[in-house]
Amino acid sequence: MDLSTTYLGLKLKNPIVPSSSPLTRDLGLMKRLEDAGAAAVVLYSLFEEEINRESHMLDRYLTEHTESYAEALSYFTEAPRYHAVGADMYLNHLRKAKESLSIPVIASLNGVSKGGWLRYAKEMEQAGADALELNVYYVPTSLEISAAEVEQIYVDVLTEVKAAVNIPIAMKLSPYFSATGSHGQGADRCGSGWSGAVQPVLPT
Numbered sequence: 620m621d622l623s624t625t626y627l628g629l630k631l632k633n634p635i636v637p638s639s640s641p642l643t644r645d646l647g648l649m650k651r652l653e654d655a656g657a658a659a660v661v662l663y664s665l666f667e668e669e670i671n672r673e674s675h676m677l678d679r680y681l682t683e684h685t686e687s688y689a690e691a692l693s694y695f696t697e698a699p700r701y702h703a704v705g706a707d708m709y710l711n712h713l714r715k716a717k718e719s720l721s722i723p724v725i726a727s728l729n730g731v732s733k734g735g736w737l738r739y740a741k742e743m744e745q746a747g748a749d750a751l752e753l754n755v756y757y758v759p760t761s762l763e764i765s766a767a768e769v770e771q772i773y774v775d776v777l778t779e780v781k782a783a784v785n786i787p788i789a790m791k792l793s794p795y796f797s798a799t800g801s802h803g804q805g806a807d808r809c810g811s812g813w814s815g816a817v818q819p820v821l822p823t
């Protein structure tokens with residue numbers, strides 16, 4: 620039976636695509652998913668927040684005693700050299716996945732800052748990702764921000780990332796939006812695909 624389909628403009632041999640999870644942290648497991656018939660894989664997410672935290676911790680450990688002894692002043696190079704350790708690991712993993720698999724590899728990004736979304740999206744594209752999944756998860760902590768404003772943040776992220784890269788983009792949505800269908804249509808107007816726990820059928 621021909622189960623071929625398209626997703627984000629990618630031709631898939633069937634509609635089975637393992638979602639972003641620890642299964643795609645390991646090359647061997649990804650190969651097994653491909654051998655078992657997966658038509659594409661979504662890598663686990665690169666979390667900008669995690670990279671920032673790692674970077675700050677590394678910076679702290681490398682520099683907190685730097686001034687304790689005069690001779691220690693030049694022990695370590697500047698912290699920015701270490702800034703993207705987590706990102707480099709992710710991008711290397713992505714490159715290796717592209718080398719070893721013949722199915723499309725979709726990278727997944729959870730950004731925080733506008734600079735982070737754009738920088739890592741571009742780097743994932745350069746590392747060979749066939750498409751990009753935006754794992755946006757914004758928790759509003761302000762009492763002043765409205766639901767519409769929260770949803771607008773998602774659309775803004777999508778619009779900006781879409782302008783920055785040339786690969787297809789899927790936006791992974793949480794099922795907890797008040798009006799998921801309408802929000803999805805906003806994303807759809809920006810030219811994004813759908814992904815995640817909710818796959819609403821949009822009116823034609």
Ligand SMILES: Cc1cc2nc3c(=O)[nH]c(=O)nc-3n(C[C@H](O)[C@H](O)[C@H](O)COP(=O)(O)O)c2cc1C
Binds near residue numbers: 638641664754791
């Ligand atoms: C252990 C675990 C890790 C996950 N890690 C990610 C992740 O890094 N990025 C992401 O977008 N989703 C992540 N997910 C969410 C899954 O991709 C998926 O959306 C979720 O499990 C809902 O799918 P289901 O309804 O088929 O279970 C993770 C889920 C699990 C269980």
